[in-house]
Amino acid sequence: MTDKTADVIVVGGGVVGLWTAYHLAQQGVRTLLLEQFSYPHTRGSSHGQTRITRTSYSEPEYAALMPEAFQRWKDLQDEAGKELYINTGLLTVYDFVKKKEEFYSMLDNLSTHKVNHYVVPGESLSQSFPGLSFPAHCKGIFDADSGILLADQCTTALRHLITRRGVDLHEGEPVLSIKPINSKKVIVKTSKASYSSASVVLTCGAYINKLLETVNLKIPVQPVRVELTYWKDKSPEKKYSALNKFPCVLVAESPYYYSTPSHEYPGLIKISYHGGTPCDPDSRDHLTPDTARESKQNMEFIKDKVRSTFPDADASQPAITEMCMFSETPDSNFALDFHPKYKNIVIGAGFSGHGFKTSPSVGHILANMALSQQSAYSLESFSLKRFDTSSKL
Ligand SMILES: Cc1cc2nc3c(=O)[nH]c(=O)nc-3n(C[C@H](O)[C@H](O)[C@H](O)COP(=O)(O)OP(=O)(O)OC[C@H]3O[C@@H](n4cnc5c(N)ncnc54)[C@H](O)[C@@H]3O)c2cc1C
Known part of the structure; x- marks a missing residue:
């Protein structure tokens, strides 16, 4: 039996799902947002202190997403009345x-x-x-205009904002299955109830294929366990501090590595590389002999980069290591599309470790898709057609 109805159900309350719900609520749509864990949690991709945001990308399809994203982060900051963005360059x-x-x-x-x-x-x-x-x-x-978003603060502000705007947000309620009935009805079954809506948006991060399985679809999104490392600034004047105007740094090698200036942990600079080891999101920290070896090699790689590029950081070992997850597509492009058979199942996944900054624009795209509205952006590069999508349909 179906307990409740909404116009649109969003599954997954990370930063992308939250912005999707935000845009739906902006349009007066009755929205239910279901998140499997209680907040705050560290088992997705959106937690942590900071994320780099930048005014542009070298790829035009991402560069196009940034003006709206930048503006909306600023608007969110104004509305929240607290600092969410630090302009470091x-x-x-x-x-x-x-x-x-x-x-x-x-x-x-x-x-x-x-x-x-x-x-x-x-x-x-x-x-x-x-x-x-x-x-x-x-x-x-x-x-000069780029900088850092205070990630946990951003998602907390968004949660408060969308609930004030009428989004029904259920945390600690995993979705177990999706059942499309027809082009205007989908049944969503959770650990607690069944709901129906005209459409659903799946923003499940690294867990996406677990839910797509229930609608006979698998997309090439690989969950990746990421070790985020902070290193001690040895310089007496604390060169690497945001207070001393040290910028975010991105080194465009393969794999690329990046740093954000000391802010969250005074005296420590975040320096990490873009990558990690394949994992099952339900047991992210379980390492096999192969992934343990890979993880060790990755640590040596980043130590080497800390030593050569950041000579005033202590490269002997990270002071703090935190865990997170990427959901990688083969070409590192996002996957924003409809289910090939059901146009009222919208997929927003595969953010490949760079989806935080663009999430206000991506949420707008996904909300429009759920409402069968045209998007202001070209979605070609994000289409599922580029994959050999394995579907049993
Ligand atoms: C270490 C690290 C550094 C990064 N740095 C940057 C950066 O500098 N700049 C940048 O732009 N991006 C960066 N990113 C990437 C960015 O953070 C992610 O792309 C973004 O957070 C993805 O958000 P999401 O909402 O898709 O996923 P998530 O945050 O994982 O949200 C998905 C949510 O869905 C929930 N869920 C899953 N299945 C179900 C279910 N069945 N029922 C209910 N809920 C479910 C999960 O619990 C989770 O909360 C980084 C990521 C990491 C890990």
């Missing part, structure tokens, strides 16, 4: 021999979107940003 460093094209593509996008930026030649990088060391064949682009 972002230095992106390219190996000018191997990544010349990416460098120029980023410059083009920054100019197209009229972003305040300048180029820093390799030989002046250390002088301009004390505490950094790069070979002379590197070149940097400093984007």
Whole structure:
């Protein structure tokens, strides 16, 4: 028996599901948001203190998402009445021999979107940003308007805002299955009840395939266990602090690595690489002999980068290691699409470790899809058609 109805049910209350519910509520849609864990929790992708946000990307489809996203983060900050964004600037460093094209593509996008930026030649990088060391064949682009989002504060503010706007938010209520009835009705069964709605949006992060299985679909999204590492700043003047205007740094190698200045843990700088080891989200921290070996190698990789690029950080071992998850697609592009058979099942997944900053725009896209409305963005790059989607339909 179905207990309750909503116009749209959003499954998964991470940052993407929260922004989706926000946009639905903005349009006066009766929205039920179901999250399997009680807040706060650390078993998804959106928890933690900080995320880098930037005004642009080198890929135009992502660059296009940023103006709306940036504005909405600022609006959320105003509405919450507390700091959610810290403008530190972002230095992106390219190996000018191997990544010349990416460098120029980023410059083009920054100019197209009229972003305040300048180029820093390799030989002046250390002088301009004390505490950094790069070979002379590197070149940097400093984007002055980028910075860090205070992730936990952002999601907390969003939860308060959407519930004030009428979203029915149930935490600690896992969705067990989805059953499409027809083009205007879907039944959602949870551990506590059954609900019906005209459409559902699945924003389940690394858990997405567990739920898609119940509607005979599997998409190539690999859950990845990520170790996030903080390192001690050895410099007496605390060079790596946000208070000393140290920027976010992104080194465009493969895999790329990045840092955010000391803020959440004074005296510690977050320096991590983009990647991790495959996992089952239900037992994220269980390592097999293979993943344990891989994880050890990854730690050596990042220690090496800390040593060479951040000479004033103590590279002997991380001071703090925290766990998180990515949901990686084969091309690292998002997966935003309808279920191939049921147009009232909308999928927002595969954010591949870069979905926090764009989530206000992505939530807008997903809300529009759930309401069969056109999106202002080109969705071609995010389509499921690019995958060999295994479906038993
Ligand atoms: C270490 C790390 C660093 C990152 N750095 C950046 C960065 O600097 N900039 C950036 O833009 N992005 C960054 N990201 C990526 C970004 O944080 C993620 O892309 C984003 O948080 C994904 O949000 P989500 O809502 O899709 O997933 P999640 O936050 O995982 O939310 C999904 C939610 O769905 C719930 N759920 C799943 N299944 C069910 C079910 N059956 N029933 C009910 N609920 C369910 C889960 O419990 C979870 O809460 C980083 C990620 C990590 C891990």
